Amino acid sequence: MKYIDEYRDGALARDIARRIAGEARPGASYHFMEFCGGHTHAISRYGLEDMLPPGVRMIHGPGCPVCVLPVSRIDAAIELAMRPGITLCTYADLMRVPGSNDTSLLKAKAAGADIRMVYSTLEALRIAETEPDREVVFFAIGFETTTPPTALAVKAAIAKGLRNFSVFCNHVLTPAAIQNILESPDVRKLGSVRIDGFIGPAHVSTVIGTEPYEFFAEEFQKPVVVAGFEPLDVMQAILMLVRQVNEGRHEVENQYIRAVTRFGNNAAQREVAAFFELRKSFEWRGLGSVPYGALRLRTQYAAYDAEKRFQVVVPDTRDNAACECGAILRGVKKPLDCKLFGTLCTPDTPMGSCMVSPEGACSAYWTYGRFRRNERQHETRRQGI
Amino acid sequence: MVAKTIKRKLDIVNGRVNLSHGAGGRAMNQLIEDIFHKAFDNDWLRAGNDQSAFDVAQGRMVMTTDGYVVSPLFFPGGDIGTLAVNGTINDIAMAGATPLYLSAGFIIEEGFPFAELERIASSMGRASREARTPIITGDTKVVERGKADGVFISTAGVGRLPPGLDLRADAARPGDVVIVSGSIGDHGVAVMSKRENIEYDTEVTSDTAALHGLVAAMVAAGAPHLRLMRDPTRGGVAATLNEIANQSRVGIYIHEEKIPLKPEVAAACEFLGLDPLHVANEGKLIAVVAPEGAQAVLGAMRSHPLGRESAVIGQIVEDEHRFVQMATAFGGGRIVDWLSGEQLPRIC
Numbered sequence: 198m199k200y201i202d203e204y205r206d207g208a209l210a211r212d213i214a215r216r217i218a219g220e221a222r223p224g225a226s227y228h229f230m231e232f233c234g235g236h237t238h239a240i241s242r243y244g245l246e247d248m249l250p251p252g253v254r255m256i257h258g259p260g261c262p263v264c265v266l267p268v269s270r271i272d273a274a275i276e277l278a279m280r281p282g283i284t285l286c287t288y289a290d291l292m293r294v295p296g297s298n299d300t301s302l303l304k305a306k307a308a309g310a311d312i313r314m315v316y317s318t319l320e321a322l323r324i325a326e327t328e329p330d331r332e333v334v335f336f337a338i339g340f341e342t343t344t345p346p347t348a349l350a351v352k353a354a355i356a357k358g359l360r361n362f363s364v365f366c367n368h369v370l371t372p373a374a375i376q377n378i379l380e381s382p383d384v385r386k387l388g389s390v391r392i393d394g395f396i397g398p399a400h401v402s403t404v405i406g407t408e409p410y411e412f413f414a415e416e417f418q419k420p421v422v423v424a425g426f427e428p429l430d431v432m433q434a435i436l437m438l439v440r441q442v443n444e445g446r447h448e449v450e451n452q453y454i455r456a457v458t459r460f461g462n463n464a465a466q467r468e469v470a471a472f473f474e475l476r477k478s479f480e481w482r483g484l485g486s487v488p489y490g491a492l493r494l495r496t497q498y499a500a501y502d503a504e505k506r507f508q509v510v511v512p513d514t515r516d517n518a519a520c521e522c523g524a525i526l527r528g529v530k531k532p533l534d535c536k537l538f539g540t541l542c543t544p545d546t547p548m549g550s551c552m553v554s555p556e557g558a559c560s561a562y563w564t565y566g567r568f569r570r571n572e573r574q575h576e577t578r579r580q581g582i
Numbered sequence: 583m584v585a586k587t588i589k590r591k592l593d594i595v596n597g598r599v600n601l602s603h604g605a606g607g608r609a610m611n612q613l614i615e616d617i618f619h620k621a622f623d624n625d626w627l628r629a630g631n632d633q634s635a636f637d638v639a640q641g642r643m644v645m646t647t648d649g650y651v652v653s654p655l656f657f658p659g660g661d662i663g664t665l666a667v668n669g670t671i672n673d674i675a676m677a678g679a680t681p682l683y684l685s686a687g688f689i690i691e692e693g694f695p696f697a698e699l700e701r702i703a704s705s706m707g708r709a710s711r712e713a714r715t716p717i718i719t720g721d722t723k724v725v726e727r728g729k730a731d732g733v734f735i736s737t738a739g740v741g742r743l744p745p746g747l748d749l750r751a752d753a754a755r756p757g758d759v760v761i762v763s764g765s766i767g768d769h770g771v772a773v774m775s776k777r778e779n780i781e782y783d784t785e786v787t788s789d790t791a792a793l794h795g796l797v798a799a800m801v802a803a804g805a806p807h808l809r810l811m812r813d814p815t816r817g818g819v820a821a822t823l824n825e826i827a828n829q830s831r832v833g834i835y836i837h838e839e840k841i842p843l844k845p846e847v848a849a850a851c852e853f854l855g856l857d858p859l860h861v862a863n864e865g866k867l868i869a870v871v872a873p874e875g876a877q878a879v880l881g882a883m884r885s886h887p888l889g890r891e892s893a894v895i896g897q898i899v900e901d902e903h904r905f906v907q908m909a910t911a912f913g914g915g916r917i918v919d920w921l922s923g924e925q926l927p928r929i930c
Contacts, residue, residue, distance in 0.1 A: 201852060207913030244914025316780050428912055544919075555855070565916040 204427030205243070213432040214248040221439050226252045228391045229438050230528055232375060233398035234261030234556025235426045241561035243428040253435065256390065259374055259526035260398060262339045263290045263554035265481045266367055271296040273511045274336055274365060277503065278302065278310040284328070285365075286321035287336035289314045294550045297514040318350035325354070325362040334503045338367040341404045344492065345465040348472040351494065351501050363503040366493050369479065371401045372409045373490035379417045381484070383529050390528045394438040396431065397423040399453035404469075406461030410449045417447075424452040472498060482516065482550065483526030522549035525558050532562040539563065592616045597696040604690070604724025614722055617696065621703035622686075622710065626718035634718040636683060639742045646673040647738035655702065655732050658772045659787030663705035665864055666735040668792045669815065671713050675794035676811045676867065678749050678801050679741035684710060686737050687721040691730040702733065713792040715739070741794075744801060753809040754830035758898040759876045761869045763796060763883055764789070764891040765842040766819050770861035771850045780854070786846045791865030796888045800869065803882030807875020813867050820859040820918045822868050823906045830870075833901025836918070838911045842891045859908075860921040870898060 221227060231237055237257045240246060246255055259265050275296050278285035285302070292303045292314060306312040311331070315321050318335060325333035337347040347364060354362040375395060383390040397410060402423045410421045420441035424434035434452045441448060451457050472494060479491030494502040503509060516522060520542070521535035532538050532551070542548035544563060551557035592612060602609040619627045626634040650666045667684065674681040686706065690699065710717050717737075768789040775784045793813065800808065810830075814822035819841070823834050843858055851858045865888065871879045876894065883889035896908075906918040 201849075205912050207911065211913065242916060243910065243912045244916065247914060564919050 201427070204425070204429045206429065210243075210245075210248065210428055210432050213429070213436055217253060217432070217436050217439055218250040220436070220443065221250050221252050222443065224252070226254065227393050227439055227442055228254050228256055229394045229396060229435060230256040230258045230378070230392050231396040231431070232258035232260040232371065233396075233401070234264065234554065234558065234561075235398060235400070236260075236396055236424070236431055237558050238556055238561045239426050239428055239431055241565040244565075245428060245431055248432070249435065253439065256392060256528040257525065257531070257558040258378070258395075258528060259481065259483055260340065260371065261551070261554050261556035261558075262343075262367070262369060263294060264522065264526060264550045264557045265369060265374075265483060266291075266294070266338060266550065267480045267482045268295070268297050268516050269480065269511050269514045270367060271302070272300070272514050273509050275300055275302060275305045275310070276512075277334060277365065277507060277509055278305055278312050279308075280507070282330075282332050283507070284311045284313060284324060284331040284333045285336055286313050286315045286324060286333060288316075288338065290554055291336060291338065293547060293553045295517075295547055295553070318346045322350055322353055322357075322359070322362060325359050326357065329361055331361060332507075333362050334507075335362070335364050336367070337364045340369060340371050340398070341401045341469075344368045344469050344473065345404060345462075348468040351472050351498060352468065354501060360500075363501045363506050364494060365503040365509070366473075368473065368492040369481065369487075370490055370492070371398065371405070372413070373487055374481065374484065375410070376413050376417075377481075377484050377487045377490060378527065379413060379419065381527065383527055392419065392528070393442050394420040394422070396434045396438070397421050399423055399425045399430070399457055402451075402453065402457040402461060404462050404465050406459050407449045407451050407457060408459050408461075414447050414449045420447045421449045422452050423449070423457055425455070471495075481526075483523035517548050520549040522551045522559075525551055532559040535559070592696055594696045594700055599690050599692060599694045599696065599699065599724055601692055601724055601726070604722060610722060614720075617700050617703050618686075618688075618720060618722070621700070621707035622717045622720075623707065624716045624718065626716065627720075632719075634683070636718070641745055642743040644674055644677045644679045644741045644743060645738065646670060647736065648673060650735040650737070651731065652773065653731060654773070654776050655698065657776045657788055658784075659769075660790040660864075661702055661705050662733065662735055663702035664709045664790050666737045667706050667709035667713065667715075667717075668790050668864060670737040670739040671715055671792040671794055672813045672864075672867070674739050674741035675792070675797040676749075676813055677741070677743060678747045678797060678805070678808065678811065679743045679794075680798065681713065681715040681739055681741040681792075681794050684715055684717045684737055684739045685719045685721075686717050686735060687723075689723050689725060689730050689734040689736075691732055692724055692727045694732055699733065702735075709792065713794065715792075744805070747801060747805055747808075749808060749810045751810055751826065751829040752831070754826055754832050754870045754898045755809070755872075756832060756898050756900045757873055758809055758870050759873055759894050760823070760834060760836065760896045760898065761871060761876070761880055761883065761892055762814075762819065762841065762895050763793070763867045763869070763889045764865075765844045765847065766814070766863055766866060767843065767847040767851060767858040767861035769864040770818070770856075771847045773862075774854065775850070782850070784846055784850055786844065786850065789863055789865035791888055793865065793867055793888060796867070796883065796886045799882045799886045799889075800879050804871065804875040804879040807872040807879060809870040809872060811867050811869045814863050816862050817921055818858070818860040818862055819868065820857070820906065821920055823918065824920050826868075826870065827901075827904040827906050830898070831904060833899045833904060834896060834906045835899050835909070836896030836906070837909045839909075840893055840895045842893055859918055
């Protein structure tokens with residue numbers, strides 16, 4: 198396939214792998230966090246970790262919007278959807294995310310809630326137009342990539358005079374989350390997570406550019422490479438990070454020059470700024486409360502903000518205590534460290550969001566990497582005899 | 583003297599099914615005769631009995647049933663009617679059997695246009711004639727608006743097994759080869775291209791086809807070497823291979839580069855975020871064949887119009903975990919898992 202296969206060329210990838218192995222200093226170790234679940238997925242799907250020398254390790258970050266949504270907000274959405282007259286429109290990824298007490302949107306739908314799976318904000322708008330008797334709420338979620346479409350949906354609702362459309366806003370911000378990780382005790386004090394550099398998500402930077410990372414690359418002296426999602430993109434980004442570390446640099450570099458610029462998409466940024474403002478604080482699964490890490494609709498658009506319009510109360514509910522999603526999202530643990538992984542928690546019976554979302558680290562491990570663990574078990578068993 | 587009533591014809595162009603068409607009275611009778619009997623036309627239906635009789639061959643028979651609820655009802659390359667005939671024929675054919683007769687049950691939503699019903703019925707008639715497998719009995723029910731999605735069809739079929747042939751789900755053995763009869767994912771991509779909320783332009787058409795002719799050629803060429811056959815419908819090739827691995831207590835190792843895949847299908851899957859291995863097929867089969875018979879069976883498949891692109895995609899291996907694994911074109915390995923939940927595009 199033109200412009201796809203070129204970025205999945207195994208021979209080229211092995212060539213980059215040789216260069217990484219050649220340039221990584223013997224005895225030194227390099228710990229890089231790929232922030233985004235899309236990168237985690239690519240790394241697992243293409244077996245990239247197997248191509249890296251032993252000193253280069255990848256740490257999976259929290260960049261999966263479904264994964265970082267706390268259970269309390271799923272509970273709030275379910276409560277809202279169960280109210281008569283409400284139609285909740287959501288992307289399909291959220292349907293199976295567990296709420297507390299073994300609930301989910303999928304189960305709420307079966308119990309009678311009017312929940313519709315949509316593919317875009319436009320579809321939710323169309324439902325609001327064609328069914329004026331329903332209060333249509335769009336479950337808005339995602340990083341900077343999905344925020345402009347939500348802004349445009351509110352803009353369109355205003356232009357069309359739709360009074361039955363609102364947004365349950367869960368948009369979160371990438372740079373704030375990375376900064377939060379760098380400031381966390383795990384990284385700064387306890388030393389339980391070592392991070393020598395970041396791979397930043399290219400699709401986010403098509404909107405925000407690379408410039409927002411410049412502050413903390415400098416402040417925390419950590420290199421950042423904004424990279425695409427194809428396996429060659431990721432391999433090249435790792436090589437660029439190895440070089441920065443070797444040369445003592447901590448710059449923001451752009452691997453995805455085919456679409457990302459330093460300042461991003463101005464038109465999209467203007468729309469987002471017009472409709473959204475920063476939340477002083479927002480709960481992330483795993484990271485806890487992240488200051489200025491999420492968006493809400495501006496006060497003048499309160500009529501379109503479902504939380505205000507329907508007086509949504511976000512309950513104080515918590516994850517299953519045995520679920521390690523939080524530690525996995527912070528990079529402290531890997532999916533295989535979780536006792537529930539592959540036993541009680543599978544994609545068919547998920548206990549935590551990281552197993553549900555296709556971008557989640559647990560899902561990626563389950564889907565593509567299970568056999569590695571079994572090889573290991575195999576090996577351990579054989580050695581034990 | 584009683585005046586002779588004039589029977590008015592069904593208004594196929596503008597008319598719609600109403601509740602009286604399922605009530606057992608004259609209206610229902612007229613619907614059945616004017617649409618279904620006309621489309622399926624055969625001696626059994628003309629006899630007008632509640633059941634149909636046929637002679638039973640010596641040896642073993644197979645029987646199967648399947649429900650069809652596809653949305654949308656019409657898609658590039660076929661409709662719910664062609665699926666209802668071909669799908670049930672294929673379930674019979676996967677045993678290596680020759681399909682003989684079909685039944686068809688319709689659950690129709692009040693308000694469904696006669697014109698669409700006639701179109702579906704004539705697709706079924708055409709498919710059953712081409713497959714030489716007549717629909718010899720049927721049933722019609724009408725439910726209130728909102729209680730069904732246009733029309734649901736349920737078909738059952740019976741077939742005759744060739745003497746001595748016994749294909750079983752647990753028959754795959756390490757060393758056997760896995761063959762697919764052609765390009766994968768065509769049906770699912772064609773259907774999704776017409777779903778109301780994600781319409782996209784594509785040249786891809788559904789691969790819906792009755793496979794018993796292809797199967798007969800395979801049986802003739804290598805019956806003793808055939809272990810089992812499956813048609814990879816819902817859940818795609820991934821689900822079928824996982825079923826085989828589980829039931830036969832083996833692992834399966836396939837090679838991405840050997841799997842026939844149309845570039846258009848690969849492209850559609852790419853932008854919808856789907857794995858072609860999870861996308862449904864309606865005119866393909868997967869065969870597990872003993873290695874010594876693989877060339878003969880593959881040759882027979884490639885000589886048949888429905889199997890021209892047949893390819894060996896992998897082999898059965900020993901694996902206590904019963905994993906399906908794939909060597910990727912990229913050069914790594916990965917698990918090919920069942921699909922969890924509904925196949926839906928991702929958001930970012």
